[in-house]
Amino acid sequence: KNQVEQSPQSLIILEGKNCTLQCNYTVSPFSNLRWYKQDTGRGPVSLTIMTFSENTKSNGRYTATLDADTKQSSLHITASQLSDSASYICVVIGSMDSNYQLIWGAGTKLIIKP
Amino acid sequence: DAEITQSPRHKITETGRQVTLACHQTWNHNNMFWYRQDLGHGLRLIHYSYGVQDTNKGEVSDGYSVSRSNTEDLPLTLESAASSQTSVYFCASSGDAYEQFFGPGTRLTVL
Helix, strand or coil, X not given: CCXXXXXXXXXXXXXXXXXXXXXXXXXXXXXXXXXXXXXXXXCCEEEEEEECCCCEEEECCEEEEEXXXXXXXXXXXXXXXXXXXXXXXXXXXXEECCEEEEEECCCEEEEEEC | CCCEEEXXXXXXXXXXXXXXXXXXXXXXXXXXXXXXXXXXXXXXXXXXXXXXXXXXXXXXXXXXXXXXXXXXXXXXXXXXXXHHHCEEEEEEEECCCCCCEECCCEEEEEC
């Protein structure tokens, strides 16, 4: 069964600290993986996309990694800011022929404390 | 600027009533989606459409219906609202298979 699991469920860190969020998946065949940020009371917004051939991609203080062999991805946030408080959702896109399917993780709720 | 809007933002209704949630996008995207989001669950797909007159069932479609009469709109109808349908509903659109643009959500409470 295609699944995406994220850990931890929630995380509290102090402003200025770094953190890493994990995403493990069993989706096959794999097409690509995307991380979304969802602020409280708003819809998710895309942070970055990882294709099969990419190992690392950065977007400002956010760095995503992908290990397609172990089917794991991580999102590293450097020098956290209060505005980073949000839920971070991993979604894996599986595709076969012309069809594709998005498998969404349950998200990690990140709280940044001053 | 292109955007995707949802209305109403909040809705309280009673069990058994028919409810319609509106979704309107100005991206001119062919693909539109409806999700529900509940605590402890990832986004779950209710219905989706790849173009005008095209609609498809997602993983949690029971009790919901959609229709696509133009590119911009995909209204979601709850035929007979149930308490289990209390949730936050998100509409999204995409121009390709990968990036979806989400609306602000509708919080629905069924009493």
